[in-house]
Amino acid sequence: MHRATFDHPYPTTKVIWIPDPATHYPDLLATSGDYLRLWRVDSNGQVHPECMLNNNRNSEFCAPLTSFDWNETDPNIVGTSSIDTTCTIWGLETGQVLGKVTGSVRTQLIAHDKEVHDIAFTKLGGGRDVFASVGADGSVRLFDLRNLEHSTILYEDHKQLPLMRLSWNKQDPNYLATFAMESSEVIILDVRVPSVPVSRLCNHRAPVNGIAWAPHSSCHICTAGDDHQALIWDIQPMPKPIEVPILAYAAEGEINQIQWSSSQPDWIAICYRDKLEILRV
Template identity: 55%
Template structure:
């Protein structure tokens, strides 16, 4: 990485606040770039865009912008070829998509599926579709999942994860994960229930469309193999 002398093995950057969320950029023209979200116990929080200066072999802050509440998750657009606009999404009270420029970052759109109320259910997480970057999915503390179309800013699908009196997946005290097909969001493709404690993390395998890893509070992870039905 360094242009002068032997390159470092460990790079450090000290943020001015507790870091709550972070994500690597995958754009080929923006190497070694991170987005960092703050955890400050008040309404006003921050997001920093940090990049590696290869001359000095140090990470430096290239941009900082305000964010309401801490970001529960942030994610760069999964654009490995650099063909889409340089976008960053953040979740908190709402899902926000930001357009990153050379000198400033501005809000591109705010996605809100509860426009008829002054109150909102905070978003606990989201994910960006790697095959079609115009699709994003969010999970909410009110036990709903929503699929968004980025081009229109409209809801493409929504599923309520409460069945009768039993709360199901993607909430803090439950032990199951539901696999959904966005074309038929009301009918789960599969239910994964091998954990003995609440599920607090999930990740699809980057090399396979039918493998997912889930993590639970018992500090173990289990790999599930499901039939690919999409």
């Protein structure tokens, strides 16, 4: 039984609840698409628009947003990625329980040579200032808000294929995963040894669409794709080759998205066609 529905004026590229396990903040939901939008969910389950954030200071329009990430260490920070090659870091005012939540651009930077497809904060360096992005130029780039004059290229696809998504290991921030457009392979990177993947997960038989690290284990990751499969891998043998996943689930359609619950780590959600399925690990 659903709690609430609400209309969104533009197709969404991502949806995230505010990371707030201690319930210090209002119940806020953020979406990306035409703009970064914040929504408040009241005690009756009704959803109300809170604010709409535009990173273009010179126009009421901005380039479409491909993705965003909500900083888990400081929920007043959100980062967005855009087709205009930029990443924008937003400062939110979320502390008021009753007041209107607002946001402003903290910094905007040209992150890639082409479209930026994804952005994700990491717990490296204290968990507040370091993030990575992937883009259509085929690179993974690492940034630190305390020193934006420099960035580190962690990896470049040798065929310069666009990289579509990235995800940081929840327990060991030295590792992250990414995959290229139309690729059936997931690449695991170690930031301590840039440029060379520490492992490649190759058992999908069609393009990968989603990756999600286990919230409670540094050794497990779930991948899903157009082959209808959700696969869970144990990466503990790295750098030895990882030949096969330890668990597999076959859905009834191409899996477009996966999420591994941080509060209930026995559960993984997958989306295919018009369905959402909850899987028990």
